[in-house]
Amino acid sequence: MNGIEAPNRLAELRQAAALTQQEVAERVGVPVSAGQVSRWERGEQAPSxxxxxxxAAVFGVGVADLGIPSAPLPRQRSSAEDWFVSDEQDPRVTKSQDEWRRTRALLNQNRHSLSQVAADLYPEHRLAGTGLIAGGGWIPEQPVDLARIELSEVPDAPEPVLSGGEREAARMLPDQTLTRSYDRYTRAVRDLAPPRLFEDRVSWRLLDVDWSAGAGRMSFGDTTYFNAVDVFEPCAHELAYVALDADGGLAAHPHMRDLPYRKLIGSPFDFARRPVMPAISTLTIRRGAGDDVSFLLHRRDPRAVAAAGGMLQVIPSGIFQPSSLMPAGRAADFDLWRNIQREFSEELLGMPECDGHGRPVDYTSGPFAVLDQARADGRLTVHCLGVALDALTLVGEILTVLVVDAPVFDSLAADFVERNDEGTVVAERFPFTEGGVRGLLDSGSVAPAGAGCLELAWRWRDVLL
Known part of the structure; x- marks a missing residue:
């Protein structure tokens, strides 16, 4: 700074995070502008x-690490900052929120080890060492082509028993004021640790799964993303709080009696107890000649996503939800294959995300038509490997595998992006060999859903290839 002491560390932290002032403004949230961030960095104004x-949440540090003087600089308060009622809060509230944020940061840094601890709570249901658990009959005897899976909607399905507002869940929430705690986990995330992608959207809620005679049936009701997060993230937060020490090391292997909210949930396979919002995670395999078989992985950006940040994940992956709230769109989107196609186009080809607010997707053009034709010609196959739960969060996972012949894959790969809204597409293609698969599974770097896809796909490689 040419010998001039910086008024705070905001510019330093922003540059270390490789963010522009506009990107910081967007992550902090409206009504902040890039100009406002610039004034904060220069010390012309002090943020409330x-x-x-x-x-602090944007940069992944504590409030004190921002280097902002404790007493605000004299200034005329901007109209943007008048949006908030109060500049300051009681130190006891600050302490509660900092402790909550610290536990959440440790949770996100240790999801792999915590998922293993969580799976130990359900030993008879563990899926190898993946961090997943599966109910009886949830994994079919062999992969099932998606065309042989029947989906049904239950529009009048009863509401789940738990909502995230229970007393046991409230213990995982920080103070909002001296006299009131946050009433929902999503509201605490929104205010105290907001990822770049955090929007409430209508989603389908898994109600039942059945495999018989080489086919499958799944039934679904409705929920929203926040309704599910309000249950599954307190469950994970509770385990992190009990199991980890202040440095993120495993300090204990708790029993169910040590985890009141998880104990209240009861059987994780009882879909009537809580909203089970499934994600569809797809292992994409390039099938060449002979042993020339490889697959893709995706590194999730911890600044962008609410869960599994920093971990490797199969690609494409996404929550099973409609792309549009218009009836025609919802009807077309109630299909596992269509969900996979949309995520493929968004995560690998950089197409705009269908966020539920626009018109229905045209599945007759672009990459959708290419994928459909390749599937019809047998140059692409897509199978379901089974259904499981992430043991840490008890989130539902529909595990699938997409096997694409090399010419089709290479044609599409010419347009693959290096980065997307959720992270980085790993440039290296991993060999689909025992060494390649086991090395990744043993590394502890793959998210549970991705580990489950790899474990099962390797188990059934002869059928799939």
Missing amino acids: LRYRHRL
Whole structure:
């Protein structure tokens, strides 16, 4: 700084995170602008304490690490900051929120080890060492072509028993004021640790799964993303709080009696107890001649996503939800294959995300038509490997595998992006060999759903290839 002491560490932290002022403004949230961030960095204005908490969440540091003087600089408060009622809050509230944020950061840094601890709570249901658990009959005897899976909607399905507002879940929430705690986990995330992608959207809720005679049936009701997060993230937060020490090391292997909210949930396979919002995770395999078989992985950006940040995941992966709330779109989207296609186009080809607010997707053009034709010609196959739960969060996972002949894959790969909204597409293609698969599974770097796809796909490689 040419011998001039910086008024705070905001510019330093932003540059270390490789962010522009506009990107910081977007992650802090409206009504902040890039100009406002610039004024904060130059010390011309001081952000209110609420904004300091959001800045700390963006940079993954504590509020004190921002280097902002404890007393705000004299200034005329901007109209943007008048959006908040109060600049300051009681230190006891700050302490509660900092402790909550610290536990959440440790949770996100240790999801692999915590998923293994969680799976130990359900030993008879563990799926190898993947961090997944599966109910009886949830894994078919061999992969099932998606064309042989029947989906049905249950529009009048009863609401789940748990909502995330229970007393046991409230213990995992920080203070919002001196006299009131946050009433929902999603509201705490929104205010104290917001990822770049965090929007409530209508989603399908898994109600039942059955495999018989080489075919499958799944039934679904409705839920929303936040309804599910309000249950599954407190469950994970509770385990992190009990099992980890202050440095993120495993301090204990808790029993169910040590985890009141998880104990309240009861059987994780009882879909009537909580909203089970499934994701569809797809292992994409390039099938060449002979042993020339490889697959793709995706590194999830911890600044962008609410879960599994920093881990490797199969690609494409996404929550099973409609792309549009219009009836025609919802009807077309109630299909596992269509969901996989949309995520493929968004995560690998950089197409705009279908966020539920626009018109229905045209599946007759672009990469959708290419994938459909390749599937019809037998140059592409897509199978379901089974259904499981992430043991840490108890989130549902529909595990699938997409096997694409090399010419089709290479033609599509010419347009693959290096980065997407959720992270980085790993440039290296991993060999689909025992050494390649086992090396990744043993590394602890693959998210549970991805590990489950790899474990089962390798088990059934002869059928799939």
